[in-house]
Amino acid sequence: FLSNGTKVLCQSSPPQAGFFPANEGVMLLPGSFKNKVAFITGGGTGLGKGMTTVLSTLGAECVIASRKLDVLQKTAEEISNQTGNKVHAVQCDVRDPASVTACVDELINVAGLPDVVINNAAGNFISPSENLSANAWRTITDIVLNGTAFVTLEVGKRLIKAEKGAAFLAITTIYAESGSGFVVPSAAAKAGVEALCKSLAAEWGRYGMRFNIIQPGPIKTKGAFSRLDPTGMFEKSMIGRIPTGRLGTPGEIANLAAYLCSDYATWVSGAIIRMDGGEYVSMAGEFNDLKKVTKEQWAMLETMIRKTKGS
Amino acid sequence: FLSNGTKVLCQSSPPQAGFFPANEGVMLLPGSFKNKVAFITGGGTGLGKGMTTVLSTLGAECVIASRKLDVLQKTAEEISNQTGNKVHAVQCDVRDPASVTACVDELINVAGLPDVVINNAAGNFISPSENLSANAWRTITDIVLNGTAFVTLEVGKRLIKAEKGAAFLAITTIYAESGSGFVVPSAAAKAGVEALCKSLAAEWGRYGMRFNIIQPGPIKTKGAFSRLDPTGMFEKSMIGRIPTGRLGTPGEIANLAAYLCSDYATWVSGAIIRMDGGEYVSMAGEFNDLKKVTKEQWAMLETMIRKTKGS
Amino acid sequence: FLSNGTKVLCQSSPPQAGFFPANEGVMLLPGSFKNKVAFITGGGTGLGKGMTTVLSTLGAECVIASRKLDVLQKTAEEISNQTGNKVHAVQCDVRDPASVTACVDELINVAGLPDVVINNAAGNFISPSENLSANAWRTITDIVLNGTAFVTLEVGKRLIKAEKGAAFLAITTIYAESGSGFVVPSAAAKAGVEALCKSLAAEWGRYGMRFNIIQPGPIKTKGAFSRLDPTGMFEKSMIGRIPTGRLGTPGEIANLAAYLCSDYATWVSGAIIRMDGGEYVSMAGEFNDLKKVTKEQWAMLETMIRKTKGS
Amino acid sequence: FLSNGTKVLCQSSPPQAGFFPANEGVMLLPGSFKNKVAFITGGGTGLGKGMTTVLSTLGAECVIASRKLDVLQKTAEEISNQTGNKVHAVQCDVRDPASVTACVDELINVAGLPDVVINNAAGNFISPSENLSANAWRTITDIVLNGTAFVTLEVGKRLIKAEKGAAFLAITTIYAESGSGFVVPSAAAKAGVEALCKSLAAEWGRYGMRFNIIQPGPIKTKGAFSRLDPTGMFEKSMIGRIPTGRLGTPGEIANLAAYLCSDYATWVSGAIIRMDGGEYVSMAGEFNDLKKVTKEQWAMLETMIRKTKGS
Numbered sequence A, B, C, D: 001f002l003s004n005g006t007k008v009l010c011q012s013s014p015p016q017a018g019f020f021p022a023n024e025g026v027m028l029l030p031g032s033f034k035n036k037v038a039f040i041t042g043g044g045t046g047l048g049k050g051m052t053t054v055l056s057t058l059g060a061e062c063v064i065a066s067r068k069l070d071v072l073q074k075t076a077e078e079i080s081n082q083t084g085n086k087v088h089a090v091q092c093d094v095r096d097p098a099s100v101t102a103c104v105d106e107l108i109n110v111a112g113l114p115d116v117v118i119n120n121a122a123g124n125f126i127s128p129s130e131n132l133s134a135n136a137w138r139t140i141t142d143i144v145l146n147g148t149a150f151v152t153l154e155v156g157k158r159l160i161k162a163e164k165g166a167a168f169l170a171i172t173t174i175y176a177e178s179g180s181g182f183v184v185p186s187a188a189a190k191a192g193v194e195a196l197c198k199s200l201a202a203e204w205g206r207y208g209m210r211f212n213i214i215q216p217g218p219i220k221t222k223g224a225f226s227r228l229d230p231t232g233m234f235e236k237s238m239i240g241r242i243p244t245g246r247l248g249t250p251g252e253i254a255n256l257a258a259y260l261c262s263d264y265a266t267w268v269s270g271a272i273i274r275m276d277g278g279e280y281v282s283m284a285g286e287f288n289d290l291k292k293v294t295k296e297q298w299a300m301l302e303t304m305i306r307k308t309k310g311s
């Protein structure tokens, strides 16, 4: 699937993409996460799988959690085989506080209190808002916002009791800031996650915890694209407005995530890092459409403007 | 209660408060909302009551909704007596989609489709986050975020079907932007509300709807202060950091709200207006504490700085 | 010119524009600015002229200042004839501190210390950034950022000495927040103006001053459009992405400005109010392009999404 | 000086600082910047020296530029001796376009077109705004905003002509976002720099350039602290409000800077990364002062809140 996608991408990429090749090699020094425990929700697929792979490669003992145990187990085995470090799979529906409690019990049981907690599980789909039922709305906010809160509160309380610090990371999205039509429950819930993280960065620093956020732009995972661009018809226009001329990759997110959770970033807290190839600023800036103007047209426009007198 | 509060406030106010007297007279021209229907959640108390009073004074037929029917009815009668315009009280728990549907049915029944919808109902209380249960978390996000969504979706769908436009307004808070410890569920939910409104401002403009937000700073309502400053011990320090030297009043919010929902603001959509006496910028700016430096100390500091050579 | 423009606009407006008619009647109660002095830079043309007209109508004695004395005098006479209140024209190049000092001297001489100060003068033009000389860059930052600072510092110092308060307003733009290609000096300078105002809202509240900002979206003034869309070829696409389906008008800005500078807004300081018909959120939200999807296409997309299994 | 400062810092640090030790070892893999040329303004001292050291360690050929050639030469020699890679010193006053042109000529002459450009030069000092002359204002905006623009435009034009890409980084500050009293020219100019970078991230992506920003919190360099806290009297209160309980270090900024300019971050553009130990969110959040409330007081407050009935 992905390789196919990559091929399409390369054909339609604007020329500047060549300046911005994706380096997906592991960035940090080997052993950076030795003796560390990392807990990643939604770690069985997509970006979560990518982050787990990098943390495991760097020496962390990882625990991944989501609803589909079989998917988790397959991923855990695959990564563990590759890195030689333990990866545990724990079933968990983050919407359900009891399930979260049981999962954190097991996490501590198998690996101990975590040093790294990544709130990456999410749900999303495109829809005109007038087609949303109250249930559809609640499904998304339950997973994304309440799920993140339940995991964070459950793990946080245990850390506080044990007087242990940790680095928390949440994966949100570039439209958490601006909002966006057609993905409104996700926009609202992700904005909530950001406020949660900024709030606890301030409140729980005294307990040794830090909280940061990555806002990814479009990255071709099966989970995201099958629900956000099922026909593939928006991919080209997305790439067209990304200044770096391409989609992102799970490996790039994973390297940034590893940095933020590492000892090199102990002074980063309450920060939001956008990684989107420049898509957000490109969309938001009112005159960026002028990139369509040709050199010849500019010459004409400049003459007209120079002739303008007065207001 | 309020008069008492006002007295305390006046005694501890810094001198500049005299430059910033609160004008609570109704700002817009009489009749500005004639033949308009306004729906205000949480309209029985505090800021909601203030906004209902102003809209009713300006000619709107108002429908107020919340859980306590007796409180609503008392307020409705009081305002109606004062303004001579109809005010209807409808029971509604915004957390419950069925209750919201029934309420909107009644709203349309008694007054017709609304021209103005104000999402003002909310819940909040201060607490260290490690003391929050999953239930406590959910109670706040259910009222504030899901409640706002249910009301907005329910009313919006009916408006779309009827091809009628409307002005929506949500009341959030200044810490929706920054987050804040000790009120984390509220911070997260209010941030979610802002994203919801910005999203629909973009998506539902085509149906004739606009969406805006007021972020109030501290205003001494019973509902807010009894849960956020029960002992009154933080009021003084709050006033001390507000550049305009005083708390806000419900009448000031109401005038701004009326403007935003009026025909003068048809080109305002997706906007967030902070009304907080400058508290937010005053807290957030790193060097604002230097206001404590005296004139004499400044003279000394300036001499020291002038003597500095090189980096 | 404008009437021509208006005709074009009406023809190409999307249907929802009918829901959002511009009410340009004066909003505040007559006499709201009686015995007040207002100082407006760039008050001879465009938005500045619109704000001066409304403040003068409401009773203010106005002083308008910019480089072209003849333009100012014509406007002053026109407005004064219309409102019956004094309007003074003072020549001033805001880039030049000496000119600003002389202008403020004259302002105080003819009308007294101001109650309202509107930093509205600006310069701007579209250009690929690689075509900008250092001089072109400096011309814009000198007018927009330094000019605003010189006026604000000069007036502020006099107010502080006289122990008099005032309401300051600056006119920036929606791309101050996001930045924008092709108008980069303006984006940088306007962002600087916003930081200046937020900073002084915090610092100078103790002297009785408040500072607020309006970020207008596109409004068809001769000054702006002749330098930003000289051929008129971008107007249609701009209107197409504005949720309210039309450009703004000077009267709408003027009513908002009058409110912000009035006694009803003494508790508004350090605020940024976007008035853009929703353009900003519409551009910035990643999935807003989906408004192009038809009902039939949505039905198909929803079927595809429902069939998606797993991540 | 610094060691002294560090000692004071350790004594007054809150207990949680132990959870957040600064890792100043070089983070990226050796050779990450081999065959790359990096140009750093203000590279002779403070944070600029730190970034140059790390980039040089990682293999880059560095060119540092500022006004004091002797300081630059001493730093260049020191770093080069340490890393074994070339470091060139070029005199430049970034306020002067001719000086910038000459400097870029020399940069290209000695090392070739740069792969990395860091706009780090700045000026700043604390002062009540009413004490600022027009000249003082202009000095800061000339260095910080215009200086950054002149360097960026000059280098950018050459890169475009040569069809070569590059990674740009600017060092701003946390109060660029909120503004701040008492450092107003710096706040305005730094906000301008951020808008410049976001704008060009959108516009110049097509030429292979990306633009990012680091907003540092307080880091004890001689240049910054001698002009921002000459007596040292604000350091303690600063540390007191930083959730991670300590100031930052040049090495931490340098590692983040190296990442952002590296091949691992080719998909990061138009991003703003706050590195401040959580200070910003801690200051900005309205209820964060409640961290002063003791456990016993919380018990009492919770009882009072639970007893609250109605609004």
Ligand SMILES: NC(=O)c1ccc[n+]([C@@H]2O[C@H](COP(=O)([O-])OP(=O)(O)OC[C@H]3O[C@@H](n4cnc5c(N)ncnc54)[C@H](OP(=O)(O)O)[C@@H]3O)[C@@H](O)[C@H]2O)c1
Pocket: A041, A042, A043, A044, A045, A046, A047, A048, A065, A066, A067, A068, A069, A071, A092, A093, A094, A095, A119, A120, A121, A122, A123, A124, A143, A147, A171, A172, A173, A174, A215, A216, A217, A218, A219, A220, A221, A222, A223, A224, A225, C310, C311
């Ligand atoms: N890909 C993008 O373009 C993009 C862009 C912006 C943001 N993001 C964010 O990146 C994160 C990862 O997304 P992705 O693209 O990797 O998609 P994905 O593969 O679909 O990842 C979502 C993960 O969440 C888990 N999950 C869903 N509901 C859950 C629940 N109730 N309890 C526990 N786990 C649950 C899923 O596992 P189960 O099905 O087994 O539960 C799945 O592993 C998400 O937060 C997403 O919002 C992605």
Ligand SMILES: NC(=O)c1ccc[n+]([C@@H]2O[C@H](COP(=O)([O-])OP(=O)(O)OC[C@H]3O[C@@H](n4cnc5c(N)ncnc54)[C@H](OP(=O)(O)O)[C@@H]3O)[C@@H](O)[C@H]2O)c1
Pocket: B041, B042, B043, B044, B045, B046, B047, B048, B065, B066, B067, B068, B069, B071, B092, B093, B094, B095, B119, B120, B121, B122, B123, B124, B143, B147, B171, B172, B173, B174, B215, B216, B217, B218, B219, B220, B221, B222, B223, B224, B225, D310, D311
């Ligand atoms: N006062 C401030 O300083 C301040 C500052 C920032 C923001 N705000 C915001 O301003 C708004 C009004 O607050 P306020 O100060 O006026 O306090 P308030 O009087 O307590 O208002 C809250 C209202 O919400 C209603 N409500 C609560 N839960 C509800 C539910 N489940 N369903 C329906 N209605 C419900 C309450 O009525 P019932 O109990 O009858 O349901 C009440 O009328 C809130 O959104 C608040 O967050 C206030």
Ligand SMILES: NC(=O)c1ccc[n+]([C@@H]2O[C@H](COP(=O)([O-])OP(=O)(O)OC[C@H]3O[C@@H](n4cnc5c(N)ncnc54)[C@H](OP(=O)(O)O)[C@@H]3O)[C@@H](O)[C@H]2O)c1
Pocket: A310, A311, C041, C042, C043, C044, C045, C046, C047, C048, C065, C066, C067, C068, C069, C071, C092, C093, C094, C095, C119, C120, C121, C122, C123, C124, C143, C147, C171, C172, C173, C174, C215, C216, C217, C218, C219, C220, C221, C222, C223, C224, C225
């Ligand atoms: N129209 C829009 O779509 C739009 C959108 C966003 C923001 N804005 C902002 O709105 C404000 C007004 O713009 P507008 O559309 O009304 O355009 P405008 O008519 O061109 O107004 C600009 C005014 O600034 C004055 N000015 C320029 N340079 C000056 C200097 N060195 N010293 C003193 N005055 C100077 C001009 O007068 P002289 O030539 O006589 O000096 C003119 O009156 C500006 O701040 C603009 O950035 C406009």
Ligand SMILES: NC(=O)c1ccc[n+]([C@@H]2O[C@H](COP(=O)([O-])OP(=O)(O)OC[C@H]3O[C@@H](n4cnc5c(N)ncnc54)[C@H](OP(=O)(O)O)[C@@H]3O)[C@@H](O)[C@H]2O)c1
Pocket: B310, B311, D041, D042, D043, D044, D045, D046, D047, D048, D065, D066, D067, D068, D069, D071, D092, D093, D094, D095, D119, D120, D121, D122, D123, D124, D143, D147, D171, D172, D173, D174, D215, D216, D217, D218, D219, D220, D221, D222, D223, D224, D225
């Ligand atoms: N340290 C902090 O706490 C902190 C916090 C936030 C942001 N920052 C930012 O970090 C950056 C570095 O600051 P720092 O703390 O390292 O202080 P610093 O050592 O004083 O660095 C400033 C540098 O700028 C150079 N410079 C000043 N004016 C110049 C001009 N006209 N032309 C060329 N170069 C010029 C100076 O060199 P010459 O004197 O030789 O010209 C000096 O090397 C600055 O952008 C600062 O705003 C620092």
